[in-house]
Structures are given as C-alpha cells and as structure tokens.
Amino acid sequence: MRIGIFGTGGMADALGTQWARAGHELRVAGRRTGGWDEVAAFADVLLLAIPAAAIGEVLAKAGPLAGKVLVDCTNDPALTGTPVASRIVTEAHVVKAFNLAHVDVWRMTPPVFDGRPLSVPLCGDDPSALDAVSTLVRDIGAKPVLAGGLDRAALLEATAAFVIGLWFAGEDAQAILTPMA
Secondary structure, eight states, X not given: OEEEEEOOSHHHHHHHHHHHHTTOEEEEEBTTTBOHHHHHHHOSEEEEOXXXXXXXXXXXXXXXXXXXXXXXXXXOTTOOSSOTGGGOOOSSEEXXXXXXXXXXXXXXXXXXXXXEEOEEEEEESOHHHHHHHHHHHHHTTOEEEEOOOGGGHHHHHHHHHHHHHHHHTTOOGGGGSOOOO
C-alpha cells in the first residue's frame, strides 16, 4: 500500500517503521517538513498522527481526500466532550484505530502479550476502508477487531482516556478486562 503519514512524532515513527518493514511505501509530512498536499496526493491510506487540536489546519492544507482512507489514532487529552473522530471534516473514509496502546507497544515486533496478539479495535463506516486498515493491523502482528461504525469512535476515545489514566496511576489496566474461561 501507499501510506501517507501526517505527523512526525512517536506514533508516526512506530507505526510507519512497522509498515515499512512489511513492504509498504511511505511518505511523511510534518510541521517542519510541510508537504501535506503532496503526501495526501501520493497515499491511498493516510495516518493522522498529529495533536487533535491541529486536525482542522492539517486537513485544510492536505486538500481533497475523497476516496482515501484516513486512519485516526489521535486522542484529545482535554476531553472536550466532543469526540475527535466527529470533529474530522473530510471526504475521506475515516477509521478510528491504534489509539488504545502506548507508542512503545507499536514498536514491539510483534505486539504479543502472554502469547496473544494485541487486539486493535476499528471503528468505521466503509467496508473497503476497514479492510485496508485490517491489513495494516495484521501487518504489524496484531489482530483487527471490527468494533462498529464511526459513531462508536467516541467509545474508543473514552476508553483510551480511562485506561491511560489508570496506567499513569500505576494500575494494571489490562487486569480490569478478565479473560473468558
């Protein structure tokens, strides 16, 4: 796949490195590098790995995204009450994914815990976009989990806020989800 990455931080580096290893072709745009529109024109799939507050500005600079897949891995630490995914105004097919794990998890090759691959919930409305993102999830050694339409992305964002808060408090957030016997 041709993947464009909006952002140059940890998530962009971790996921981009994994996808490059899997043989995907990548291009990256960032605040210092610019080229949002060039990366958008190149890519079939775009990773939105920027601060939530910059989404509107970056998408405006990226230009038309009709027919492209836009993967939203952002979380808004301010928790304004309006989900990040619902604030994305674009003609692209948005899929919420990759927002529940710390950046270091995405550097693992593969991300496996106690012999189980990491499950990555995906929320989106377009079946072909969900297929494309499912492929990217599998390419890093994780398991895609279809979690409903984009209207459910707010649940992923709330879950991230809750679980990340527990991690920072020193709790074992994984232990709150008991395995089925």
